[in-house]
Amino acid sequence: MAKKTGQDQKIETLIEREMQSTNPQTMNKDSFSLLAAKVATEIVRELGDKNSEFFKELRQIVSSIDSAKDEIAAIRPKELAEKELPDAANALDIIIKTSEEAASEILGCGEELMEIAQYVPGKLNQRLMEIATKIFEASNFDDLNGQRIRKVIKTLHLIEDRLKRLLSTYGEAYEVVKETTAVEPSEDSLLNGPQDQNKATSQEEIDRILNG
């Protein structure tokens, strides 16, 4: 059952008082109409009084909503949905791709060892086959990591969708405030980690900048 507000208690007190002052044996349609009118009058009076319990509670509700909006704005949903989450998902995609490429190279070595083993007799043949087997077995990591990472990507996309829905509902409240003055790069903003090879700065370009 919902907690009673101060307003509820006032109305209840009013009803109890009226009931006590009325003879139950003589109560009729008119007495109930009179009671209803008194309750309605009391409610209207409360609504007109800005210091009333009703307005106090309304102000508290508005204040809670404002706090919630501020907290949501603090997580920068627009930046998250439009840049940071897609960037994170993209980085994970790249991990899957590059891991698969590396695993392919490693498997190639294992296959080559197997081929070579054919021409090598005795214990050495056995040893080479064992090493090749270990390479194939260890390469399981690529498949399992790929599955785990794909799950994480799915979760990121889910969060991204939810944020976009939030943004389309509450719109401008969470617009990014554009920087109007140039900002000096901080230590953190210089840490961007491994590049996407499709957009990476080449070694030649780096050398050119360094030596230019």
Place this chain on the structure above:
Amino acid sequence: MPVDKNMPILVVDDFNTMRRIVRSLLKQLGFSNVDEAVDGNDALEKIAAKHYGLVLSDWNMEPKSGIELLREVRQNAKHKELPFILITAESKVENIVEAKKAGVNQYIVKPFNAKTLKEKMVTVIGDF
């Protein structure tokens, strides 16, 4: 009856690395007649076109998973007895139960090793 090491085997997995691993391990075991399929639908087409002695399939694939593939294979009277091994990262009890209900012959959990692969194959196709 001795196992025919020339029998065609179908390896089904959406991850190229895994198909390659299984193919290489099969080669070490003496089985070189290996085809590959990238998901359940691809596998069904290949099974319809060729008589395989064994299917080794992953579970988690789209659009058709390994468990769906297994169910459809078993629904076909021609393939009711087709030896089918699931090789998968899914390891919960309910997965095993579901696979058993669907008619799997053996169940290998990833990561796996060559010894386990051979052991499970032996229980399904005979000693080699």
